[in-house]
Amino acid sequence: xxNKPATIKDIAKALNISVSTxxxxxxxxxxxxxxxxxxxxxxxEKLNYSPNITAIQFKQQKTFTxxxxxxxxxxxxxxxxxxxxxxxxxxxxxxxxxxxxQESLQREKELVSIMQSNRIDGLLIAISKETNNxxxxxxxxxxxxxxxxxxxxxxxxxFSCVSSDVYHAAANAVDLFVSRGHKKIAFIxxxxxWATSRDRFLGYRDGLLKHNIALxxxxxxxxxxxxxSNYQVxxxxxxxxxxPTAMLLFKDYLMLDVMSCLRKEFPTEYxxxxxxxxxxxxxxxxxxxxxxxxxxxxxxxxxxxxxTLLLNMIQHPERDxxxxxxxxxxxxxxxxxx
Amino acid sequence: xxNKPATIKDIAKALNISVSTxxxxxxxxxxxxxxxxxxxxxxxEKLNYSPNITAIQFKQQKTFTxxxxxxxxxxxxxxxxxxxxxxxxxxxxxxxxxxxxQESLQREKELVSIMQSNRIDGLLIAISKETNNxxxxxxxxxxxxxxxxxxxxxxxxxFSCVSSDVYHAAANAVDLFVSRGHKKIAFIxxxxxWATSRDRFLGYRDGLLKHNIALxxxxxxxxxxxxxSNYQVxxxxxxxxxxPTAMLLFKDYLMLDVMSCLRKEFPTEYxxxxxxxxxxxxxxxxxxxxxxxxxxxxxxxxxxxxxTLLLNMIQHPERDxxxxxxxxxxxxxxxxxx
DNA sequence: TTGTATGCGTTATCAG
DNA sequence: CTGATAACGCATACAA
Numbered sequence: 131x132x133n134k135p136a137t138i139k140d141i142a143k144a145l146n147i148s149v150s151t152x153x154x155x156x157x158x159x160x161x162x163x164x165x166x167x168x169x170x171x172x173x174x175e176k177l178n179y180s181p182n183i184t185a186i187q188f189k190q191q192k193t194f195t196x197x198x199x200x201x202x203x204x205x206x207x208x209x210x211x212x213x214x215x216x217x218x219x220x221x222x223x224x225x226x227x228x229x230x231x232q233e234s235l236q237r238e239k240e241l242v243s244i245m246q247s248n249r250i251d252g253l254l255i256a257i258s259k260e261t262n263n264x265x266x267x268x269x270x271x272x273x274x275x276x277x278x279x280x281x282x283x284x285x286x287x288x289f290s291c292v293s294s295d296v297y298h299a300a301a302n303a304v305d306l307f308v309s310r311g312h313k314k315i316a317f318i319x320x321x322x323x324w325a326t327s328r329d330r331f332l333g334y335r336d337g338l339l340k341h342n343i344a345l346x347x348x349x350x351x352x353x354x355x356x357x358x359s360n361y362q363v364x365x366x367x368x369x370x371x372x373x374p375t376a377m378l379l380f381k382d383y384l385m386l387d388v389m390s391c392l393r394k395e396f397p398t399e400y401x402x403x404x405x406x407x408x409x410x411x412x413x414x415x416x417x418x419x420x421x422x423x424x425x426x427x428x429x430x431x432x433x434x435x436x437x438t439l440l441l442n443m444i445q446h447p448e449r450d451x452x453x454x455x456x457x458x459x460x461x462x463x464x465x466x467x468x
Numbered sequence: 469x470x471n472k473p474a475t476i477k478d479i480a481k482a483l484n485i486s487v488s489t490x491x492x493x494x495x496x497x498x499x500x501x502x503x504x505x506x507x508x509x510x511x512x513e514k515l516n517y518s519p520n521i522t523a524i525q526f527k528q529q530k531t532f533t534x535x536x537x538x539x540x541x542x543x544x545x546x547x548x549x550x551x552x553x554x555x556x557x558x559x560x561x562x563x564x565x566x567x568x569x570q571e572s573l574q575r576e577k578e579l580v581s582i583m584q585s586n587r588i589d590g591l592l593i594a595i596s597k598e599t600n601n602x603x604x605x606x607x608x609x610x611x612x613x614x615x616x617x618x619x620x621x622x623x624x625x626x627f628s629c630v631s632s633d634v635y636h637a638a639a640n641a642v643d644l645f646v647s648r649g650h651k652k653i654a655f656i657x658x659x660x661x662w663a664t665s666r667d668r669f670l671g672y673r674d675g676l677l678k679h680n681i682a683l684x685x686x687x688x689x690x691x692x693x694x695x696x697s698n699y700q701v702x703x704x705x706x707x708x709x710x711x712p713t714a715m716l717l718f719k720d721y722l723m724l725d726v727m728s729c730l731r732k733e734f735p736t737e738y739x740x741x742x743x744x745x746x747x748x749x750x751x752x753x754x755x756x757x758x759x760x761x762x763x764x765x766x767x768x769x770x771x772x773x774x775x776t777l778l779l780n781m782i783q784h785p786e787r788d789x790x791x792x793x794x795x796x797x798x799x800x801x802x803x804x805x806x
Numbered sequence: 807t808t809g810t811a812t813g814c815g816t817t818a819t820c821a822g
Numbered sequence: 823c824t825g826a827t828a829a830c831g832c833a834t835a836c837a838a
Contacts, residue, residue, distance in 0.1 A: 135611065137815055148825045153817060161823055183585050185815035188526040189830055203550060209541040213568075225586065228566050230551075247521050248563065273473065386754050393756070413751050416724050418731070475831055486809045491833060499807060523831035527814055 136177035144173050156181075187249070195225045196440065197245040199255040201233050205383065207409055207429045208256060211280065214433025215254055222441050224251070233355075235260040242266045246273065252440045254433075256281040259321055259355060264289075276443035276451070280436045285325045290443075292436040292456045293326055296408065299425040299460035300333025300378060301340070303406040306423065306462060307376045308341045310404065316349040316367050316374035318360075318384060327352075327380070330408075334378060349374055353384055360387035361395075368396050375403060382409035382424055389421065410463040420465035428458045474515035482511050494519075525587070533563045534778065535583040537593040539571050543721065545747055545767045546594060549618065552771025553592055560779050562589070571693075573598035580604045584611065590778045592771075594619040597659055597693060602627075614781035614789070618774045623663045628781075630774040630794045631664055634746065637763040637798035638671025638716060639678070641744045644761065644800060645714045646679045648742065654687040654705050654712035656698075656722060665690075665718070668746075672716060687712055691722055698725035699733075706734050713741060720747035720762055727759065748801040758803035766796045 138152045145152075147166070155162045155170035173179075187193045196219050200208035212228060219226050227245060231238035238258050243266070245253065252275060255267065264287055267277050279291040307315050317334045320327045335345055348370055351363040364387075367374055379385045385407035392400040410426035435456055443451050476490045483490075485504070493500045493508035511517075525531045534557050538546035550566060557564050565583060569576035576596050581604070583591065590613060593605070602625055605615050617629040645653050655672045658665045673683055686708055689701040702725075705712055717723045723745035730738040748764035773794055781789050 139815075149815090150817080150826075151824055153815095154824085157817090163823060166823085180585050182526075182587070182815055184522065184525040184529075184531060184587050185830095186817085187522040188520075188814090188832095189816050189818095191522075191830075193522060203541055203547040204544060206542060209547070212541060225565070225582070227563070244563070247518050249520070249522050390754055413724075416728055416755075418756055476833095477831075487832080488810075488834075489808055491831095492808090495833090501807060504807085520831055523814095524833085526816095526830090527832050527834095529814075 135182065136174075136179045137182065138179070140177055141170060141173050141179060144177070145169060193225075193249045193251055194223060195227055195248065195250050196437075197227045197229065197241075197250040197253040197255075199229045199231055199238060199241055199245075199253065199257075201256060201258060202230050203228075206411065207281070207427065210429040211256075211433035211436075214430035215437040216433075218434050218437035218441065224441070231258040231261075233258045233260060235262070239266045242270060246270060246275065250275060252276045252278070252444045254278050254280060254436050254440055257283070262323065274447070276440055276447075278436050278440045278443070280432055281326065283325050284323050285328055288453045290439055290451070290454045290456075291325070292432050292439065292458070294408070294425075294427040294432070295457040295459050296326055296425075297329040297333035297336075297457075299408065299462075300330045301337035302460075302462055303378050303423070303425060304334060304337025304341070306406065307378070307404065308337075308343070310376075312376040312404065313343060314346075314349065314372055314374040314376070315343070316351070316377040318351045318353050318363055318367075318377060318379050318388070320353065320355060320380040320384075322352055330378075330380065353380065355381075355384065357387050360384055361391045364388050364391040365395065368392075368399065373399065376422075377403065377405050379405060379407040382407040382411045382414075385421055385424070386411075406462075408460070414465050417465070422466060423462050423464045425460040426463040427460050431458055473520065474512075474517040475520065476517075478515055479508060479511050479517060482515070483507060531563075531587045531589055532561060533565055533586065533588050534775075535565045535567065535579075535588040535591040535593075537567045537569055537576060537579055537583075537591065537595075539594060539596060540568050541566075544749065545619070545765065548767040549594075549771035549774075552768035553775040554771075556772050556775035556779065562779070569596040569599075571596045571598060573600070577604045580608060584608060584613065588613060590614045590616070590782045592616050592618060592774050592778055595621070600661065612785070614778055614785075616774050616778045616781070618770055619664065621663050622661050623666055626791045628777055628789070628792045628794075629663070630770050630777065630796070632746070632763075632765040632770070633795040633797050634664055634763075635667040635671040635674075635795075637746065637800075638668045639675035640798075640800055641716050641761070641763060642672060642675025642679070644744070645716070645742065646675075646681070648714075650714040650742065651681060652684075652687065652710055652712040652714070653681070654689070654715040656689045656691050656701055656705075656715060656717050656726070658691065658693060658718040658722075660690055668716075668718065691718065693719075693722065695725050698722055699729045702726050702729040703733065706730075706737065711737065715741065715743050717743060717745040720745040720749045720752075723759055723762070744800075746798070752803050755803070760804060761800050761802045763798040764801040765798050769796055 138149050141152045142149045152170050155167045198212055198215055203209055216226050229241035235258055270277050279289045281293050283291040319331055338345055353360050353363050379388060385405055405421040407424045410424040414420045476487050480487045480490045490508050493505045536550055536553055541547055554564050567579040573596055608615050617627045619631050621629040657669055676683055691698050691701050723743055743759040744761045746763045748762040752758045
């Protein structure tokens, strides 16, 4: 049949009443008689009526849609965050539009523009590694669409952000390394313009300080998060003398590359080297020789809290929303028995 | 400032011309003068005009939005399929709404209903493992919204479906096992009401037949795809005498559980057992003791083709769209040198 | 070549 | 308690 969907007009006609009465009846408006309401609802049911959301969106100037932009759906940290975000969004009757920037600023701008013309009510974003300029996001804010960052945020940018407490996590990792006798603890960090990289570094530095270990710049590297760069960095570290006996890694995905590189290119040294990453990927449980540990983050909760923050900004635009920084604790997750 | 976004009205007022002229000018309508077009576009630019998509959607009775429902974003097969789907959707100027049924029929129905009231123009779906009844999807079709299945489809349902050619893949896997001397080849399948399970079985059966190996029902199991079920099934197989020396597995995620179970509970037998799954997960490249092989599927291409099919149905509703079954070849991907 | 008028489905305001 | 009507932004048939 593929009939056109029924509208309130059809209901009105069927009952010989006005559309406004129908509209009110369907919304249980107080000054509509109980009998009328019932009759309207019965006909609505019979005609298989379902409100035309596009009309409502248009009329209300609200889409009840939130955007979330992440680097890639292939990283479980982000997909889990999406799930947490969707939970609070759904609970508040909002839809979620997901976009992947694929670590490209260009793509990210396109996505923001598409989402803006789709009239999203708010945006949650983990910026691409290329994103060195926040114009496209400031523009959104100017247009009255709140923006919340998560996981990644440049130093000195005044947006709200929800992320992991990577500072204390790094310090804890150093504690563990030191307690296991390590002195040459290398650190491979992520992009240095991110606050979340800087905080990892500070935690690492203060952790070493606490144990009276001098900071050795040679042991600190920065990866741009692709495999060939990761291999390069490991080679550089392993050719130091003495080479590090432990490494703190920006992310578990980086740790995977580090492990592969060590296994293939430094097989004799590898067994003595201990590694700690961030993320605690479940796949390590399938490894026969897992890394020492990983700092387990809370992506689901990060998504939830970011969503709550965003909804709050949307639902109370009149309030003054100072940028907030929220960080959720990480826990050391051991893959080996100690 | 958070000014209201500019509309064509504003542009018209600024130039003292009519809205229809503006509308046409912006669309490069043939019978608008070149000078007028330029002036309109200049003002549009200056006012930072961006069309109100909600109004267009409402007016055109089309949302230019496609839905895709998958079991979970945590399975890379599906996220890659989403990417392929997004590619063709984006190229055709369509947006994509992603939903996860989390293997729940209940949730799937909710998603379909939400997407329907959001007036999606078409739906691509990999049904949940609980989905034994297609009412909610038939309803969509009745409402004129085309539906295409992918990866999973019940036997005997007349929907279009794009999936892997699992039949030949299974036969190839059996060939490889036999060439390596295996005679006791177990098979752990997925839900038996899916065509994609039945086809795997047929390929397995015909593969054995070709090599004159009798089908042994004891060697055939069905998993309901959760870890504890997977462990149970492996235990049952390993307690046969003689136990199988090779196993063909419905999916790589199942293979991961099989490997863990074998490693933990059958450590002496494990090294002699060879495994082949479906999917060729990249994570196996990080394993020191990877499985024998996996049947590499083409999720990206599956997403693309399903998207193309769907767009075709949307853009040419007048044509008669008989349900099509498309299957894309798998290739044997070896993790070990043979 | 440009302008005028209409309608898409809904809600809200106001009048009865 | 119910009804008539305007308005949201845009595209388009039709008029000028």
